[in-house]
Amino acid sequence: MNVQALPMHRFIDHNGNPVDQLPEWADQPTLTDFYRDMVLTRIYDSKAVALQRTGKLGTYPSHVGSEGFGIAIGKALRPDDVFIPYYRDMPAMWARGIPMEKNLQYWGGDERGSDFAFNESHCRDLPFCVPISTQCTHAVGVAAALKIQGGHHAALVTLGDGATSKGDFLESLNCAGVWNIPLVFIINNNQWAISVPRSIQCGAERLSDKAKGAGIEGITVDGNDVVAMYDIVIKSLDKARKGKGATLIEAISYRLGDHTTADDASRYRSEDELQQAWQFEPIKRLKLFLLNQGWWSESNEEQWQNHCRDTVEKAVENYQALVPQPPESSFDYLYETPDADLCRQRDFIINKAMRKEGGRHG
Known part of the structure; x- marks a missing residue:
């Protein structure tokens, strides 16, 4: 199945060309800000993989190819919303204000990487969830509590396409529909659940169709188009805050790296498939659009790349300078x-x- 041919919400194609009228919010400052964060988190990702390869970090899940997915989510959430991430969500957490050092701490085996109390605006966010789909049940509890409290807040939970086959996800989806809670589910459909391809993961044409059984709205969006992602997420969160129910968003993307640094994806997918997927990746797409609009230049690019490398190196220095946790912790x-x-x-x-x-x- 050619997933790129599926009907989905999209504003910018893989060549950087608009295919629909962009939303009013999609101005130069906003989109260049999105682009900067996407580039920064990709450079961070490359460094994190290098740290693992040299024994300075534990097993690490690369998010290369998911930058548009994550930055859109992190930017769309309000400070008083609650984010329930899965393990490939560093870009969203960065956009939420969580420092890189925290991510390095977590994957370095330091529990303090999950302590967000330093930032009162985001201390309600949950830490990474490595078990598959269990975060969905946590999200239902959080969203139910938000509804009982009576405030205009929403919860947002992310998961991979493989997680949609788990009972935790399906039961959570059902509860969200029956209880009419302020919850947004977002599937990062990156086409691979470790070595299991999407084509044999589920017989449905779209994973968003699973929303029908729960009686909630299901939407498929181009996860490589940060404009489309952000637009759908802000609308879904707004609906949730107004008490109009949950939403299931399927974001079509592709996992351009290995599942984790403990994986070798070349054992189960072809190089041709990977190279084709690189044509649709989110950073190049947005860069082409910005260049075409005259909103970015190669000079801007060089300066920003240098800034990103300096920022990442500083974060690594801070991480390596941390005093280890005492063993009794x-x-x-x-x-x-x-x-x-x-x-x-x-x-x-x-x-x-x-x-x-x-x-x-x-």
């Missing part, structure tokens, strides 16, 4: 009140560390 976030056995184990770890430190200095 692994016990501190499991239970609200740990039992006696866990307390004994924690004390043992502390005493062992103290004896080791004493031996080092004795």
Whole structure:
């Protein structure tokens, strides 16, 4: 199935040409801001992969090809909304104000990477969810709470195309429809659930059709077109805040990298398919549009690339300068009140560390 031929919401094609009248909000400052963040997060992604390859980061899920998807979401959410991400959502979290250091901490195995309390506007956002689709059930609970509280807020949850085959997603979708809660589901349909292609993941033509069974609105959008993504997300969030129900958005994209740094995608997909997918990628598309409009130049590009590299290197320096967590911290976030056995184990770890430190200095 040629996914690019599916009917979907789109404003700019892969050659940077408008195919529909752009929304009023899509002016030069807004779109150049989107572009800058998309470029920055791609340069960050390349650095993060390099850090993993040199043993300075744990297993890392590249988001290359998802920059339009993530930046649109992060920009569309209001500070008092709640974002429930999945693991490939660094661009959205960056656009929400979460520093790169936090992302590096998380994938470096430091739980403090999930602590957003430094930013009161976004401390309600949930951390990354690595288990597939379980974040959808969390999102239902969050959105139900927002409705009970009576404020005009919305929750937004992201997931991959593989997650749509899980019961957690389908049950969450059903609850969202029955309870009429302020929730937006967004599927990053990047065509591969690790090594399982979209073509055998689901028999439906569009994953957004799954909304019908839940009685909510389903929309398919070009996830490589940041203008289309942002436009649909702001409208869906506005609808949710007004108490008009949930929405399921399917964003058509492509995973241009491996599933994670523990994967080798060349084992299950062809080089020809990958090269064809690169023709539709989001950054080049927006750059061509901006150049055609006279809103960007190669001089701007060079300056911004240099700025991005400096910004990323500074974030890496900050990450590497962090004092490691004490070993006993692994016990501190499991239970609200740990039992006696866990307390004994924690004390043992502390005493062992103290004896080791004493031996080092004795």
